[in-house]
Amino acid sequence: MKKVLFTLCLAVFLFTTSCASNNLGESVKNTGRSTTPVQQDAKWAVKWWMPRHKEKLAQKEKLGDVQVVFLGDSITHAWDRQKKTWEKYYAKRKALNIGFSGDRTEHVLWRLDNGAVDGINPKALVLMIGTNNAGHHQEASAETAKGIKAILQELRVKLPETKILMLAIFPRGKDDNDKLRKLTMGTNEIIKTYADNKDIFYMNINDIFLDDKRVLHKNVMRDLLHPNNEMYPKWAEAIEPKLAELMEE
Template identity: 50%
Template sequence: MPIRLAAILAVWSSVAFAAAPQALQVYDGKPPAAGRIQVSDVEAPKTLDGDVVEIAGQAKAPDSVVTLSKSGKSRGDDALTLRFRQARQATLSVESGQPVDLRPYLAEGVLAFDVNVQALSAGGIAFKLRCGDDCERSVPYLVPGRELAGKGWRHLVFSLRCFYRDGDDFSAVTRPFAVDGSGSGQVSIANVTYQMRGASNANCPDYKTVAVTPDKLNESWSINWWTKRHEDKLAEARQLGKNAQIVFIGDSITHAWEKEGLPVWRRVYQPLGALDLGFSGDRTENVLWRLLHGEVDGLDPKVAVLMFGTNNTGHRQEDPRTTAAGIQRNIDELRKRLPHTRILLLAIFPRGEKPDDKLRRINEQVNAIIAGFADERTVFFANINQAFLQADGTLSTDIMPDLLHPNERGYEIWAEAMAPALKKLLSAADR
């Protein structure tokens, strides 16, 4: 057990443990007392008052259909079934009504439930709990979930520590269980309980190391194209070979040099034989997987432009130090594979409308750390974020329509703001 967690547990009195039930029932055919069952997509939730509730035709997800219904496992109505089609996010949630204290279960406790994955070939699932307004913890389950499809009911047991991060307060949990679906699929759950002790039979990523552990991007909306894009980029890299002077490495913001930024790319970077290694949705561990699987092998560019990490923030609201460690791990790998290349590390771009946007503030903390990665010999840091912002620090939809991804004007700004640093590094490489 981690020392900090052990210390937290030690201060709780034996009375608190004695008062906690050995098994805390979350769903056994009905919600907890004063609780409720809800379903939601990207907009407002609906409560399951009868046997079925549906959400369809929402403004932000017009093609999405999400249905939650009572169903059966041991009897006719002791389970819940979530069906979702073309959903960005479909959530079945058990709301506790009265806050639940899960602290006594942290030492050796488990979350146990039965699940029946009827269909998931075009979807993904994750299991979640909410421990506060700014505390939602998730365990992704797309790959193992697809392996369970069509195999009937299975009993899953997760260590509660799968959902815990240092500093979390599990004393008043209002959503002790939820299933998130995306894409299209059908999943049923039953018999959801927290147990004081148990042997887990389901794995979860270690939140402290996930950012530096290479992995593919396994999301319902990416899994069908991500590996194909990697293979295509391997072929493109082989074709360019040593003619590539600049390589851009990143996530969707870099990927979109091939879309919204294409006019700028063709004019500014294509003449230099530039290679775009941006993949939508990528987090630091996904970039690392690509590097370890040959995406820059055989290249010898003068400059590699790096800008990623915002998906670590957006998907996991990750500790800035953890995201920074993931970025550092990628830099280390690049320096091994491209020993003659100068690395231009960009600050993660601003997101959210206002300076106090929660996710923007996390990114800024990451930027404060990674600025120190520059050694001014092989790694150089540039923060061009002010070029995207108005005088009061707000981000305009005229530049980033969704307050995250630039439009063509945004890519013009990127190219113009980065030009002095890039020119300097290209010129130095020619000496």
């Protein structure tokens, strides 16, 4: 009984300490839809989502000393198709890609609750999530940001030594007048305040996707949401200096 109480107190202490050391404040988990962990239940995803989760748990064990993690939705999931760029930048770092198509913040929280990063101690984690909160629910920017905060809080507890590189949600829609882009831009304005430049770092690389009038073209994102294959090397190049710095390379 004493051991159980000690473990519980230690967990509370670690969580409180991790939140106090950054800009995240008190726990927001389970305070709304975006912060309440749930499995993915979209009809098009249910057949592969749980098998992928189990596959990634096994891959994590096989990789062993994982040094960098990519966590997100379909935009991150698509790194699985970028073999050449992945090999160039991330394979040598024993990188783990746990991007899942269709995921919203609540699905990422479920995966974190169910072993996604357990048992590893990566030097860095690259996080981008939230566009599906806007796209599926037209969720208010503040609610999506709260879901991202819950993810960051969870990561700080599970990976206290890992530097988190939080990316601004990538642009979507034709221009800044697009309704969904307005939502994600609003979220970005909030989540950048979560960075403390000690454990959590914020980076906005969205200019690489837009022209000088902030228009998104289909030769960059064919559906005005998912980057085309040619953009993944540019993404890697854009974050590489900061990622290398965080990994102390």
